[in-house]
Amino acid sequence: MEEQLTLFPIDTEFEVSKERTTSDKIQLVSFRELIYEITDTGYLTHAIVSYPAKFIPQVVRYAINTYTKEDDWIIDPFAGSGTVGVEAYLCKRNAILYDLNLLLNHIMPLKVYRGEERLSKEHLCNLLDSMQNNQTPPFTPAWSNVEYWYAPEILTLLSQYWGFVHNIDQDVYAGIIKAALIKVSKRFSYTEHRTPKLARSKRKLAAIDELLQQNWQEQLNQIVHDHCLKTLTDINNFMMHTRHHQNQVEFQGGVDSSYIEVPRECDTLITSPPYLQAQEYIRSTKLDLFWLGHTEDEVRELSRLEIPYRKADRIIHTETLDKVREKLTRKDLINRLDSYFCHTINALENAMNRLKPNAAACIFVGNPRIDGITVELWRILSEYWTERGFSHEKVYEDRIKTRQLFGVRKNKNPDGMKSEFLLILRKTDA
Ligand SMILES: C[S@@+](CC[C@H](N)C(=O)[O-])C[C@H]1O[C@@H](n2cnc3c(N)ncnc32)[C@H](O)[C@@H]1O
Structure with missing residues (x-):
């Protein structure tokens, strides 16, 4: 995904709004600047297969450097093309990856290939x-x-x-x-x-x-x-690069993370959930899936489970989310909002419940709009988890000048997203 960054001074803190608490402090960063050692987002095996709305590896590397140590287990319930798995292995960490898209099962054996000899x-x-x-x-x-x-x-x-x-x-x-x-x-x-x-x-x-x-x-x-x-x-x-690394990358594509049971405790979560307005990962990759041998029934079933195209089985409430919901007049958009938060939070919760005490959860999100209303995702997620055994540690804002997610979109946000945010939560309960 091509994007152009406007450069901002690193480590500049400012308050979003005077009425808000110190937890609102946002740190403006450029992850590309901070992780200057990665100069090409497609370096090593990252670009073997293209995938919509991929993480730039610099964000993942920053989270790994700052919030993990060697041999830690990192979990990503929305692994997509497996960027977290590649970065984890390069940095001598273990990873457990889940995604609804079956492509993950085809890509990962190449991206973190561990052979005895150079390929011929x-x-x-x-x-x-x-x-x-x-x-x-x-x-x-x-x-x-x-x-x-x-x-x-x-x-x-x-x-x-x-x-x-x-x-x-x-x-x-x-x-x-x-x-x-x-x-x-x-x-x-x-x-x-x-x-x-x-x-x-x-x-x-x-x-x-x-x-x-x-x-x-x-x-x-x-x-x-x-x-x-x-x-x-x-x-x-x-x-x-990895010949002395002994770590593991476990992966499971074709899995609905809203209903997974994670088999192990993990040290950190690093993930980027689907976008609220542009979730078409299965549709975007269905040509690949059919050629790889998957059937129409399999692909249809996956599309049905994609967030947010299914009914919410509970309604999530937080202060900010309730304000957005009140402003929406269209029933279909309210349903989409409810579905999005229900299943995204279910999936994150399944992974976050398996984090060890004091572990960090690093969640990378945009600030999408729905019917012209900005949805501050990081704030909603923070409000939800600070009432459930996590403390709000920090938010980084990575400002992007242009970004095309799925081509020209007909919604009330012609400029696309201006910033992306890395929210850091810390598990406080024992
Ligand atoms: C923003 S993308 C993640 C991209 C990934 N970080 C990467 O670097 O490739 C969000 C992912 O959520 C997945 N997804 C959507 N609904 C899901 C569900 N119910 N369970 C698991 N994954 C889901 C999509 O298939 C997509 O790969």
Whole structure:
């Protein structure tokens, strides 16, 4: 996700409002400035697969440096593409990751790969040659709508390549090829590949038509080849950096965190919950999920569980949240707000209940708007947990100049979010 930061002086504290208490002190920061050693948000294995609304690794690294120590267990109930897992392992911490999206199960074995030996470029290139001359049966996604998204000749070639990769040993090399095929399966489809959302556009239809007049097959093969070799290098570099690390990264995709039972006590929570207005992670990645072999039923069930598209089973009350609710007039928006807070808080609570005494919970959120009303997420979460065994330690504000989450959004917040906040809560009960 591209974003441009306006730089602010580090460690500047100011009060948001005179009437409010000292717990409102917000520390303006630039996480990119604070963690200057990370210069590229996609460094090492972070960029193997693109994912909507990813954490920038600098935020995670800052939380790890400040609120954890070596061999600690970090929990992330909204792990997405697993940024917390990668940073934890790089910093000799353990991590336990959950996400509704099944992609996590495909991505993590690559992102935190731990092999004895460097991966072989020669072996990978041999596999790619075999893929291009492959005679194994083609693979067609179990998706009734697949033809809507592809030109017939492109679909035939992709089915041949996916047929090959599903039929070889399911090892790290197969994972590398799948990551590259995910990229071209989107790039060569009728959906706009620059925005996460699945959307057929006139522009893209015209672009594919033009491509079909050219050497499109060579272009596709070249992208697959380059992506595979880059991933192989990234994984080898990751292995070099972590060759003496003995930590564990446990992960479970396809899990509804609102109802998980966490099997162990943890030392810290680091997470970024879904956005209130733009939760389309499953829809955005469904092309990938179908090609990876998941069925229409599985994908439909996951979409149904996505926050906030399901009924709230309890209504959350805090001072700030109740004020927002009172201002809303549309019933559908009140329902969405209630659903969002019910399930987001359920998921966080399942993880936070398993934190050890004195542990920190680091929650990274934006300040979304609903029907033009700003929803101060960090304040609502802080109000909720300060009545339930946590103290409010701090809020960092990372101000962003531009940010595109899911392309152009038709809501009353044309500027998008201006800031993101890292809320730090501290577990006080014994
Ligand atoms: C802001 S994203 C997290 C991105 C992640 N920090 C990263 O760096 O890739 C929020 C995540 O919440 C997940 N999510 C939505 N509803 C969920 C649910 N009911 N249970 C678990 N995860 C859910 C989405 O799939 C999405 O990956």
